[in-house]
Amino acid sequence: MRPLRIGPSQVAYRRAWLLLALFALVLIGIGIGLRDPWPADEPRFALNALEMLRTGQFWFPHRGGELYPDKPPVFMWASALTIWLTGSVRLGFLIPTALSGFGTLLLVVDLCRRLHGxxxxxxxxIALMAALQFMLQAKTAQIDMMLTFFTTLGSYGLLRHALLGPSKRWWLIGWAAMGVGIITKGVGILPLTLLPAWLWFAxxxxxxxxxxxxxxQGFGVLALCIAAWGVPMILMATFGDDPSLAAYRDxxxxxQTGQRYTDSWAHLEPWWYYVVNVLPWAWMPLILAFPWAVPAWWHRLKRGDADVLIPLSAVILIVLFFSLSPGKRGVYMLPTLPLLVLAFAPLVPGLMKRKRLHWLGFGLLALLGGILLLAGVLGLIGVPALEKIAQRHAVYPWGWWITIxxxxxxLLIWRRPRHGLEALGIWLVVFWVSWSTWGYALQDHARSPRDMMTEVASITGDQAWLAMPDFDEEFLLQSRQPSVQFGDRTPVSKQFPRAFAWLQADDSRWMFALGRQAEDYACIDRSQVQDLGVQNGDDWWLIPAAAVADCQGDPNAGPLFIAPTTLPDPSGKAPHL
Structure with missing residues (x-):
């Protein structure tokens, strides 16, 4: 029988939980509709969703008319649904991650209530919302926050069975969540890292x-969830007459699973990358409490406290699991945060009384606020290094930085060191609200090419066909006219000759290309090129067909794909950007 947990009355708790839930919804949701998808990943998934809606092909995700085999489709389905419901990419693309973040918060709070009061x-x-990586990803339209929701639901189900059960229902729900997590992003099995410590305690x-x-039974439920998408996909790819579907299947x-983990070809980093480069900021400010938390965890290990040690062991195993792979991205650590908070939870009341921890919070706030204030002032007075960066990216954040x-x-003067954590928490709220409003307004024109692609359409005419060799997804997403691309995995050296051949077939066609790539071809008549300026740190050229008349085209150098997201919808019901 579990010990009785003493805490607030049921009425007081419901009031506090309602306030926390409303606060979380506002903090996570503020800014939705105020910006476009930003690189690197957001425009890609928005393209996937739009092409699903416009082509009706939901089983095999496409991007720019080309199959996109890098990720399973669950996140794209969710994005397509919210874009369809809102009728707008701007309104819809952030909703799946916002809801996933809120759902993750609900699961953590509910499990902590059942375990600790x-x-x-x-x-x-509050601790989960304070974590920098959690709030950042809840406001970013990447797959990882949805993956984290499913891994947290999986952990919730398994822990309900282990610590509060037995509960066969929650055990199977946990395995179902892992199955859906796998067809969201392949590592949905992360909750299985709970099993070693669980078996030891059992x-x-x-x-x-x-x-x-x-x-x-658990593996059976997991397999059924995967099969709901995987079996039809495999059958269609295997017995269909399109060889590209078989390539997608393989x-x-x-x-994208075993080879990506064992022999990754991108984001190569040393084994210590996460511990040194990611966790110090991703787990901030929770990491400030480690000097006191580690001895407390050791004490609980000696007395066999499964409530804390099972989730803590999973955190350690997940960090180790991803550290062993040569390919690493900071966002891979996001699923550790809910488990880390579960391990921290019973320690929090005692940690809040630690004067030195408040001093550390005070110091962190002084450091962050001081850096932003100093950088804002130096930028305002025109320090050359900062001015050069601002001009390059067309973003002048000095007033924003000075204000926060x-x-x-x-806050430092008001709350003083003895309330340093409170001051830090209030400031983080201010930061995220300003990031999602003022920050979005400052950055959107520079990180989204909406204005540039509108200018392109005004120059060429919105019915003129546009070639995009070595395309970036954000440009294809924001294109206002019919567009073609030449294969995401086709070498650039083969894309441009194919683009030249395509342009030479019709004088009314145009090409939108990176200036540093196009300038390698001396055959392009520079007098006809329109320099569109800088977007996302690169110069972009608009090139009419007549300007490449002397270029050697090669129609067989690579595939050509028509991007259906740019084609007009006769029904008028297509989501707008």
């Missing part, structure tokens, strides 16, 4: 036992 549950929710009689029949099943820097200083 009402007061700790509220504190755990052997000692501290938690519900795991029977062989339970494992078989890529998504093998290259001054707010940090005011």
């Amino acid at each position: 009402r007061r700790i549950a509220i504190l755990a929710g 052997w000692r009689g501290r938690v519900s036992r795991v029977r062989v029949i339970d494992l078989l 890529n998504i099943l093998f290259k 820097g001054v707010i940090a200083m005011v």
Whole structure:
């Protein structure tokens, strides 16, 4: 029998939880509709969703008319649904990750309430929202926040069975969540990192036992969830008459899973990358409490506290799992945060009384606020290095930085070191609200090529066909006219000759290309080129067909794809950008 948890009354808890939930919805949701998808990943998934809506091809994601085999389709389905419901990419593309972040918060708070009581549950929710990577990803339209929701649901189901069960229903729900997580992004099996410590505690009689029949049933449910998409996909790819679908099948099943983990071809980093380069900021400010948390965890290990040690062991194993792969991205650490908060939760009340921890919070706020204030002032007075960066990216954030820097200083004076964590928490709220409003307004024109592609359409005419060799997704997404591309994996050296041949077939066609790539071809008549300026740090040229009349074209150098997201919809019901 679990010990009685003393905490706030049920009425007080419901009031506190309602306030926390409303606060989280506002903080996570503010800014939706205020910006376009930004590189690197957001425009890609928005393209996937739009092409699903406009072509009706939901089983095999496409991007720019070309099959996109890098990720399974669940996140694209969710994006397509919210874009269809809102009728707008701008309104819809951020909703799946916002809801996933909110759902993750609900799961963490509810499990902490059941394990540790009402007061700790509220504190755990606040701790999760304070984590920098959690809030950043809840406001970013990448797959990883949805993956984190499913891995957290999987962990929730398994932990309900282990610590509060036995509960066969939650055990199977956990496995179902892992299955859906796998067809969201291949590493949906991360909750299985709970099993080693669980089995050890089960052997000692501290938690519900795991029977062989339970494992078989769990794997069966997981397999069924994967099969719901995987089996039709494999059948259509295997027995269809399109060889590109068979290539998609092999890529998504093998290259993007085992090979991507064991022999990654991108984002190559040393084994210590996460511990040194990612976790110090991703787990901030939770990481400030490690000097006190580590001895407390050791004490709980000696007394066999499964509530804390099972999720903590999963955090360690997930970090180790991703550290062993040569390919690494900081966002891979996001699924560790809910588990880390579960491990921290019963320690939080005691940690909040630590004077030195408040001093560390005070110091962190002084550092962050001081850097922003100093950088804002130096940028305002025109320090050359900062001015050069601002001109290059067409973003002048000096007023924003000075404002939130001054707010940090005011909070430091008001709350003083003995309330450093409170001051830091208030400032983080200010930062995320300003990031999602003022920050979006400052950055959107520079990170989204909406204005540039509108200018292109005004020059060429919105019915003129546009070639995009070595395309970036954000330009194809924002294109206002029929567009073609030449294969994402086709070498650039083959894309341009194919583009030349395509342009020479019709004088009314145009090409939109990176200036540093196009200038390698001396055959292009520079007098006819229109320099569109800088977008996302690169110069872009608009080139009419007549300007490449002397270029040697090669119609067989690579595939050509028509991007259906740019084609007009006769029904008038297509989502607008």
